Amino acid sequence: MLASPGGLAGVGLGRRRAYWHSAVCLGVLLCAVYVGRRHWPAVRTGAERLAVADQGWLLVGALAAMGTWAASALAQQGAVTRRLPGPRLVAAQFAASAANHLLPAGVGAGAVNLRFLMRCGLPACRSAGALAVKAGAGAVVRLALIVLLALACPGLLRVPHVSPAALAAGLGAVALLAALVAGPLWPRCHRAVTSVLADIRAVHACPTRAAALWGGSLAFAALHSVVVIAVAQAVELPLPPLQTALLYLAASSAAALLPTPGGLGSLDAALAFALTASGAPAATAASAVLGYRLLTVWLPLVPGLVVLAVLVRRKAL
Template sequence: MRLPASRAPEVPQAPPASAESSAPPAGSGTLLGRRRARWQTGVCLALVVCAVYMARRHWTTVESGAGRLAVADQGWLLVGATAAIGTWVSAALAQQGAVLQRLPGRRLVAAQFAASAANHVLPAGLGAGAVNLRFLIRCGLPAPRSASALAVKATAGALVRLVLIAALAPACPGLLRVPHLPPGASAAVLAAAALVAVLLNSRLWPRCRGALATVLGDIRAVHACPARAAALWGGSLAFAALHSLALIAVTQAVELPLPPAQVALIYLAASGAAALLPTPGGLGSLDAALALGLTASGAPTAAAASVVLGYRLLTVWLPLVPGLVVLGLLVRRKAL
């Protein structure tokens, strides 16, 4: 006699989850969009307030420079303004040369314009670096590669300036002198060297070595493509040359009798010295270095002050507010 097979008790199954139950709540997308819009609006308002604050704080400088340059040669000032505009295009060219991926041209130039304005708000080039880093990440580059591209561009710019200084120094003998360092400065240099040695022997060195290896790998990859290498070095050279041309144009506008090669060497040396001081856009440090170099070359103090004010007016004060506006628009359009 066979017994009937025992049947397992049936377990009621839950109904399959529908697409509607797995989807987020209907109002979450709207809420996220509202938060993003509020954040973008806040950034835009902060940029506008910053622009107004910078203009009011340095209004006497802007007014004085405009008054001194009112009687200057307008043709040479136009040349200087054109050279200042060209610096943003050359910076975009150098940034494109630092990466293998093709970047959107118009947005790249706009980002350099916005970065130049942001660079005069935050110290030591942090503003320009943050804008370019965010732009590269938005273009699809990973964060380490974006940071490496900025390092490649900065290295090329520094090397170009050193080469130009070495090429112009023999034509202007006696202009560049090695400064006498006081004992305190010598001690600070030795302390900095000791700190670097300690960091190299510490646990931070493996990370630094990894970052350096990434940068060197990107440099080799860029130079394996002749078009990218030409853009990197050509843009870096044009950037330094156009800034020098802007200063030369202002000296010609105020009829300051200095040779163009000498003025270019003064700018290159002064900008290199000002980079050692972490001020926003070199404000104060670059002004003092330029004025010192011009007066050391035999220029009257009043004429040197007019040249510095005119150069700053063309490269900083006039583009500052439009640059911050472009920065806000790039943020709002999610390009940054």
């Protein structure tokens, strides 16, 4: 049977997107390697400092990192009205965090959670809507935390000066791109937005689900901030905890604009730059970044992939 022209076009578009994402990821990773090589003495000193860091604070960071999976599971449960199996939901979040470090722009975590929700009996459109609701709540919570911490730490974040002409040109380019892209896809986008809005109303009609959604989203962002604060205290980073949390939230939000796997390279560079620009020594900032990555990425990566394989084998995904 011959493939339809529409199917071939879709396959070609998917391949072009995959090539584009791969090229962007490769470019960001190469830049990260270049920056790391150029500042290798600070990175090496940071690794040595991390090796003799306060073990108690590192244990606090490890416990907070483990709590992020439970917080993510709570937020995911809050994004759907149907009750999900608790232990498998937490295991799916653990597996999703590992998959997220292998594929760009959250594709790995999204694919794992989408498959898990569909295995729990939710239709594909509802599963995708639940992921959108969870992501939207997480973005709102993160923005609110940045605003509150920025008010508590005035002058720490500096908004770059942009001329009105450059701002107008940028907004015009975004509007033009949106018009060109959304024109042919508007009916599909309208249906997707309508479905997501219906899911949001259904979730907030149940107070316990809404509390789980917003509470889990808040706990997820707060626990990641606690990991950074704990590592910073372990390596004696000379910044107050609230400032450290604000810099992490701002750096991770900026790094999310680059589609690298788990923010690899982009988050490391953004967080290290934010810490050093705020007065922290380069070696200590490198220690904090390395410690955060160790607790949230490298140590859980292999166990997370094992859990992912077990869930796939048991047809939970």
